[in-house]
Amino acid sequence: MRVSILGAGAIAYGLAAYLAEAGHDPMLWSPSGERTKALATGESLTATGAIEATVSVRIAKDCKEAVATADVVMIALPANGHKKVMDAAAPYLREGMPVIISSHSSFGALYLSRQLAQRKVSLPIVVWGTTLVTGRQSGPTEVHVASVRQKLDVATLPFDAMDQGFRLCTTLFGDRFVMRDGMLAIALSNLNPQNHLGIALLNLTRMEKGEQWSQAGNVTPAVGRFIEALDAERSAIAARFGIAVRTVEEHFSLSFHVPMGTVSEMNQEMDRQGRGGFGPSTIESRYVLEDVPFGLLPTVFLGKISGNPAILHEAGIAIFSAAYGRDLKADNDILPALGIEGIGKVDLENLCRKGF
Structure with a gap:
């Protein structure tokens, strides 16, 4: 699947490495454009630690390109950047296109839901209780992945998209997801x-x-x-x-x-x-x-x-x-x-x- 990751920090890099190794096609978009400059020239992304891989990753020139070319969009950056990224992506998200928030924070899914409702666009928003990976960037094209979590809590907004969201996450990241009783449960699951x-x-x-x-x-x-x-x-x-x-x-x-x-x-x-x-x-x-x-x-x-x-x-x-x-x-x-x-x-x- 073509997965566009909105973010370019350690978590985004770790997700991109995982997806590429699993046979998917990740794309990164850096809101500032700074972090992905080296990758945009064609350099490979190297992951060490819990993920050992050197992979090719596509780089989007802007948010519009990232969303337009994706089957799935992931939001993976610190929470203080979520609103800005949601505002940038909302005009381009299509009916039914899944969005995964890694990890969900401060009722961000509700904010995105309201932005989409104003456009009369309906889609499943998948919320994670925490990140799939932990780690640190060790360079502009390198990430050290300290851990890949065995279990990850997941829910969707709206709740009736839960089965679809669970299947999507399992397809992308394997059998590690635990369905929780709605977005409110996820709001109380990030420890x-x-x-x-x-x-x-x-x-x-x-x-x-x-x-x-x-x-x-x-x-x-x-x-x-x-x-x-x-x-x-x-x-x-x-x-x-x-x-x-x-x-x-x-x-x-x-x-x-x-x-x-x-x-x-x-x-x-x-x-x-x-x-x-x-x-x-x-x-x-x-x-x-x-x-x-x-x-x-x-x-x-x-x-x-x-x-x-x-x-x-x-x-x-x-x-x-x-x-x-x-x-x-x-x-x-x-x-x-x-x-x-x-x-x-x-x-x-x-x-x-x-x-x-």
Whole structure:
């Protein structure tokens, strides 16, 4: 299949390498045009680590070309770029053309649904609870893939496109997808923001001083307990909505292939195996600048609607905003554009089933 990936960071590169190795035909579009300059000259994309491959990848000159030549469109870039990319792609998306959001954040699927409804275009929007791969770009044509997840939560908007979305994801990426009960379940299934809150907040001086430090190795018992408490808040909110979500322990075990244990025990095992990775070496990190406004804030929003406040999540937003000297909530450009502040629980549940 011809799969156009809107984004050109580590996740987009990892997806492109996976798809090409699986016999599909990926195309990358960089919103800035900078990251793909070398690939646009005909250089190959090289992946190392969990994916070992050197592949050819097509490069789109603009968003219109990327969408026009695709069977499937994927959105794969940090959440603070989702609205911009959705705005760029929406005029060109065709009736019935699937869009996959990797990974879904801050009710972005609802925003895209509303943009398409204004054009009277209907299509399945497939939302993932997290990314297929983890890793880092190691050069303009290189990506190191640290992990390919064994299991990945998936849902669709509208909900009645679930079977179609599940089959599509399996065709592209193999038998690893777990169907969840709608987009609202996915909104409560991305564990990265809560985990990164615990990791970044309790290691913030390491980040600010630019140290090289083992991320998993520094998920000590105290950090692990904090992450588990954050997870308990998220799980309680999901229960109020009657939604089953994966626990943080299941997440670490399935994502990083370690035996089930406490959060700290599993991270220490990853560190012992040499797979702990390095934590951020700057406070200008997505762990804060992306995950606080686009990950923690929606969980706080759902906590208020459900009547089960996310006290630790909300405190994390306030603490980081104080440490950074600015209101990080204001960086979220999707929730204000949706205008669903004050929506009731039943109305939100219906919207997350049907879209606009």
